[in-house]
Amino acid sequence: MTDRILIIGAYGQIGTELTLALKRKYGPANVIATDIRIPDHLSDEDDSCLYLDVLNRRALDLAVNKYQITQIYLLAAVLSVSGEQQPLKAWELNMQGLLNVLESARENFIARVFWPSSIAVFGHHAPKKPCPQHTVLQPSTAYGISKAAGEDWCQYYFHKFDVDVRSLRFPGLISSSALPGGGATDYAVDIFHHAVRNESYTCYLKASATLPMMYMADAVRAVLELMEAPAAQLTVHTAYNISGMSFTPTQLAASIKKRIPGFKINYKPDSRQSIAESWPTSIDDRFARKDWGWEPEYDLDSMTDQMLLNLRHSIPELQV
Ligand code: SER
Numbered sequence: 001m002t003d004r005i006l007i008i009g010a011y012g013q014i015g016t017e018l019t020l021a022l023k024r025k026y027g028p029a030n031v032i033a034t035d036i037r038i039p040d041h042l043s044d045e046d047d048s049c050l051y052l053d054v055l056n057r058r059a060l061d062l063a064v065n066k067y068q069i070t071q072i073y074l075l076a077a078v079l080s081v082s083g084e085q086q087p088l089k090a091w092e093l094n095m096q097g098l099l100n101v102l103e104s105a106r107e108n109f110i111a112r113v114f115w116p117s118s119i120a121v122f123g124h125h126a127p128k129k130p131c132p133q134h135t136v137l138q139p140s141t142a143y144g145i146s147k148a149a150g151e152d153w154c155q156y157y158f159h160k161f162d163v164d165v166r167s168l169r170f171p172g173l174i175s176s177s178a179l180p181g182g183g184a185t186d187y188a189v190d191i192f193h194h195a196v197r198n199e200s201y202t203c204y205l206k207a208s209a210t211l212p213m214m215y216m217a218d219a220v221r222a223v224l225e226l227m228e229a230p231a232a233q234l235t236v237h238t239a240y241n242i243s244g245m246s247f248t249p250t251q252l253a254a255s256i257k258k259r260i261p262g263f264k265i266n267y268k269p270d271s272r273q274s275i276a277e278s279w280p281t282s283i284d285d286r287f288a289r290k291d292w293g294w295e296p297e298y299d300l301d302s303m304t305d306q307m308l309l310n311l312r313h314s315i316p317e318l319q320v
Helices: 015-026 057-066 080-085 085-106 142-161 186-194 216-228 249-259 272-278 285-292 301-312
Strands: 006-007 031-035 071-074 112-114 168-171 172-174 202-205 211-215 246-247 265-266
Touching: 006 015, 015 031, 015 071, 015 216, 057 085, 071 085, 080 085, 080 142, 080 246, 085 112, 085 142, 085 168, 112 216, 112 301, 168 216, 172 186, 172 216, 186 211, 186 249, 186 301, 211 216, 211 301, 246 249, 246 301, 249 265, 249 301
Parallel strands: 006 031, 006 071, 071 112, 172 211, 202 265
Antiparallel strands: 211 246
């Protein structure tokens, strides 16, 4: 049977690139991209998108049945910084959205579900460097609380109802195609947008704030590889730790400066620093490596090269 994919949150930070990758893999006709915000301009490769609010369970079931969906990718979420402004909204979307998808998957015999978790599940009491797969989870943000509880629900639906739901604890994700929305790691994307325009950048984290990060191409590949892995090989049913790279704002700025010598960064830490301080600085991903062969491809310098190249090609005012 051909796989039929439903993506919820197709035009967010992860969805923008993952949707294209899934269309390439399964064929555009087999991928139903949905969001509550439809972009004005869609690329030729990406010319259809439906409105779907994951909080509307009936609309979700209608889409699942109408399009004979076999896999669901739930990417709609309120991230860490936005979640601190509206904690209950973060809980409602992140948690009720997941429960709606898990219930729909159970009732409609969906073969596989993907849902991203985050390093935000860890809190001050988890080891910082490297942070193990199995450790204490006492998240410091509403976003982290929703992801930690969501992981438990995923494991519960797997054991209790045989729902094959798979998840990754993403670090900060860095993409040239999509701007992040309201996360504590957003600086690592914003900085490139300033650098390619020859502007200096004021960073809201301390110069020494080390965080785990990943280039989006690696993140998308991780999702595809996890979703293809034989079920019998998977031993983690909450969410897998995965690691890409770890760096401070100073190290990222130095990597940019090697390519744009005039680039300048200054620091004005705000409340986002305390969120960053509650997260690990590096991640032990041995379970992902052993169970389904995870290996990151991009390091800090190769990611910087790719980001600068892509942004110079995609920002209209930089074309001469
Ligand atoms: N990048 C996310 C955030 O900062 C972490 O999952 O909220």
